[in-house]
Amino acid sequence: MKFDTVIIGGGLAGMACGIRLAEAGKRCAIVSQGQSALHFSSGSFDLLGRLPDGTRVEDPIEGIAALERTEPEHPYALIGAEACGLYADRAQTLLREAGISVAGSCRRNHFRVTPMGKAQPTWLTIDGYLTSESADSLPFAKVCIVNVEGFLDFYPEFIAEEFRRHGVECRFGCVNLPDLEQIRRNPSEMRSANIARVFDHDRNLEALAGRLCELAEGCDAVILPAIVGLNRNDALDALRSRVRVPIYLLPTLPPSIPGIKAQQTLQRRFRALGGEYFLGDTVVSAEWEQGRVKQLFTANHGNIPFRADDFVLASGSFFSRGLVATPDRIVEPVFGADTAYIPDRSQWYTLRFFDRQNYQAFGVRTDRSLRVLREGAAVANLYCVGAGLAGFHPVQEGCGAGVSLLSALYAADQILNSPRS
């Protein structure tokens, strides 16, 4: 099989890169092993929430300019602050054109609310999810926090505790339906995606709307876990048209309905642009020719190679097995790319879970064009994008989705602007 570009990994970074290349007319394939980090997403895309020293960032592009001075290996520093602003706007357009409706600006963070009710700075939030303009205010004074009976991945009590700190009066409400009985029999089945499938049916959505009308009585807003709209886009609008007060969604523990929907939407967009998506296949090895990648081999296609002019490594970090930790090394398993890590294993992590963890910044080394380094030299036709890149702390800095999206669009431009294109 011959393509212009083959991308390894179909998470946020691989999809964004593939969509950009396909939009530009490139014949593009994505080979993806399985679920991506999007299936665990909060429904928000972070660009830069904090500087490495913990300072909260209000204007992410200004924050990136500061990073550029202090963290030269950070992916944003490689791309450059000015270009990051450009790619952030393009990423927002890409999401919108794909059909993911988001609000936010790369010049001013807003606040999303976590499944525990905490406010976190973020860049873009999918429409329908609760956000606020500041960390200590909410857009309501009296709220009903609704849960589905027996659903254990949503914590109204914790959320209420946080909301009450901001002076919000909280009440609880519960929803139950005959069609939920079957999945409730087994607690491990009582997960957001299964519940959302129940509410995909008109009669159940209608029953939910009726119950929310009762619960909203005397409140000025309703909070609902993200358990609607998995396979239909009109679910929240349908509820809102029936209920007198605003309804806001809050993310649940995984699986994430907004993340699964975002993944499906991006896949559809990529395919509609002519891209070929090989889901459930794993790239296992590469063949080299004069220091360039010639072709790839996958688990499902055996000795049928994937040939291309350019290749993009978007296989993620440890979470997606794009990086693998051995007792003494950090390995990138497909290409044997150079990786940045601390040789002394005792410094890889601290037992204090929420502290800054060194291993999070381990990853694939690249040059300033994001071309992968191998034995110290840049591979001319192999780029690395997304969570597998070295030099950033996605959790502490709140920059996970931003690094994936911006590096993907930047690498796509390197490919499109290369002399071969």
Ligand SMILES: Cc1cc2nc3c(=O)[nH]c(=O)nc-3n(C[C@H](O)[C@H](O)[C@H](O)COP(=O)(O)OP(=O)(O)OC[C@H]3O[C@@H](n4cnc5c(N)ncnc54)[C@H](O)[C@@H]3O)c2cc1C
């Ligand atoms: C649990 C979790 C939750 C997160 N939530 C958020 C959030 O809410 N907001 C935010 O801004 N950031 C979040 N992040 C940060 C996240 O890393 C980025 O937002 C982004 O989604 C990562 O996308 P990616 O495409 O770079 O990597 P991934 O999403 O990890 O995708 C990599 C893909 O490559 C595939 N793959 C790996 N190896 C191979 C191979 N050999 N062959 C073929 N395919 C392969 C994997 O199966 C996977 O599909 C979260 C991260 C994690 C781990």
